[in-house]
Amino acid sequence: LTISLVLTAVRRYFDEDDDAPPPVSTLEYIPAPGSPSYQPGPGESSEEDDPLDAFMAGIEEQVQKETTSKVVEPEPDKKKGIRDDIEEEDDEESYYRYMEENPMAGVLNDDSDNEIEYDEDGNPIAPKKSKDIDPLPPVDHSEIDYLPFEKNFYTVHEDISVLSHPQVEELRQKLGIKVTGPLPPNPVSSFAHFGFDEALLKAIRKSEYTQPTPIQAQAVPAALGVPRHYRHRADGQREDSGKELQPGDGPIGLILAPTRELSQQIYTEAKKFGKVYNIQVVCCYGGGSKWEQSKALEGGAEVVVATPGRMIDLVKMKATSLTRVTFLVLDEADRMFDMGFEPQVRSICDHARPDKQTLLFSATFKKRIERLARDVLTDPIRIVQGDVGEANTDVTQIVKIMSSATTKWSWLLANVVQFMSSGGVLIFVTKKVNAEEVANNLRLKEFEVVLLHGDMDQSERNKVITQFKRQEVSIMVATDVAG
Structure with missing residues (x-):
């Protein structure tokens, strides 16, 4: 009986039409709790939720809140020179925007009175560095x-004390000096007139000084003696x-x-x-x-x-x-x-x-120096050699205008030997690079040359100056550091 029932069920299965539609269920699918598609009802408790899902949902909610709370930045004002085709403004736009926002820029507290100076090659010359050393505080x-x-260390020599006023004026005229001030002493004409002792006079003679300069002849008696x-x-x-x-x-x-x-x-x-x-x-x-x-x-x-x-x-x-x-x-x-x-x-x-x-x-005696003299000197004696602004008559000055650096170089080569026969030759140049160039060119012509400029350390400077003073080297090329 059992076998006949099974055979009957098999025949029915194979005899059924494959194209027949399956029977339609009348029951609605309801997901079970814990299923991915399960949605709890309004009255149901959420305690059965997965803890990890709840944690991730909290993070997403927090991120959403922070995103919505951000302040929306206003679009840049296109009137301020901001270009739309690039992310950042260029230098020209930045300048125009700054000048529009700061209309008084460059007007107030403008310290640019000094114009920029340029050398012969068109390069800007750096301004002199200001001395930032604070002065000493005032003293009571x-x-x-x-x-x-x-204050008085001067005893007038008898040869000087007997000079009459016309003789004193004649001596000052011979020295080329003019003297003003309260009771200026008479000038002298020899180191022996200063009243120095023999030890000092011996040291002066050893240094090969024969007679005082015009300024010394009048200034030393004024400095050592006070009326x-x-x-x-x-x-x-x-x-x-x-x-x-x-x-x-x-x-x-x-x-x-x-x-x-x-x-x-x-x-x-x-x-x-x-x-x-x-x-x-x-x-x-x-x-x-x-x-x-x-x-x-x-x-x-x-x-x-x-x-x-x-x-x-x-x-x-x-x-x-x-x-x-x-x-x-x-x-x-x-x-x-x-x-x-x-x-x-x-x-x-x-x-x-x-x-x-x-x-x-x-x-020189500019107004600033004159003010200093009035401030720091009491009853001063003023000694002037020559006329104010006049060149020293002991110096022969020959001015030659050269059209180019090549012309200068040719002239120097043609005359340097003659100059060396009369003594040391000091060549001043404007910049360090020019000093090095002139010195190297002279060395190529087999001249012994020393170089002096501001970038050398003090020991090197001293060595160069000593060599030139002792006439160990006849030519020195220098910037104004040697002036």
Whole structure:
């Protein structure tokens, strides 16, 4: 029976039409809980949700909130020069936009009064760097108890004291000098008239100086001697100048010069003559070791030769002080002012005691120098050699206008041997590159040449200057650093 039922079911299965449609169910499909297509009803609890799905859904919701909360940036104003075809504005558009937003740019606080200068090749010449050294702070001299000191070290020689007024004027005319001021002393004509002792005169003769220059003939008596009613001390009072120099003692004499080269030249001469009296001389300048210079000052010095900036630095470091300065010399004051040292020079003058003896030397006497002289000098004696603005009559000046660098070079080669027969030849050029070019070209012509410019360190400069001064080399090519 069982077998017959199975056979009957098989026949029915194969006899059925394959194309007949399947029976349609009348029941709707309902997904079970946990199924991917399952949607919980409004009354059902969500506790059966998958924890990972719930976490990811929370992240998506947070991201959507942050996206919708972002502030929409306004489109750039096309009137401000923003181009639409590129992402960023170019330099020209940036300039126009800036000028539109800042209409007063370049009008207020405009410090561009100085025009840009160009060299012969059309290259802009860099302006001089401003000196950013702060001056010394002001000093209240009324709170300082200064010791009195001697100002008059000059005894008039008998040959000079007997000169009549016409003879004095004749001597000044012969020297080519003009003198104004209260009771100027008579000029001299020999080193013996200064009243120096034999030791100093011997040192002067050893240096092959035969007679004083016109400025020395009148300025030395004025510097060493002060008329009795112009002295700033009571008779019989003086500082004990014979006391032994102590460590840390500031200088008695201070000489300011504009450049390190001039400072070293003055130092060499001062040391030579100071050695006669065992006077300690120290040279301080920018570019040298500040530590070595401070140590030399801490050991004590009667005379200091310095550039203004370095002197201020050392005073601020308390390596020395200016309380003992009774003799101040400003050499080439006009050049110090041209280099931007006027505030520093004035602060040093104001820092030293008010009754000091001050000497000011200047090749020109511009209004700034004249104001300085009125401010720092008391009852000054003015000595002028030649006329103001006139070239030195001791120098023969020959001016030749050359049309090109080639013409200059040909002229130099044709005349350099003749110049060398008369002494050393110093060739000034404008720029370092020109100095190197001229020096190399001369070496190719088998001339011995030394080179001097601002990019050389101090030891190299000293070596070159020494070689030229000793006439070991006859030609030096230099920029204005050697001026």
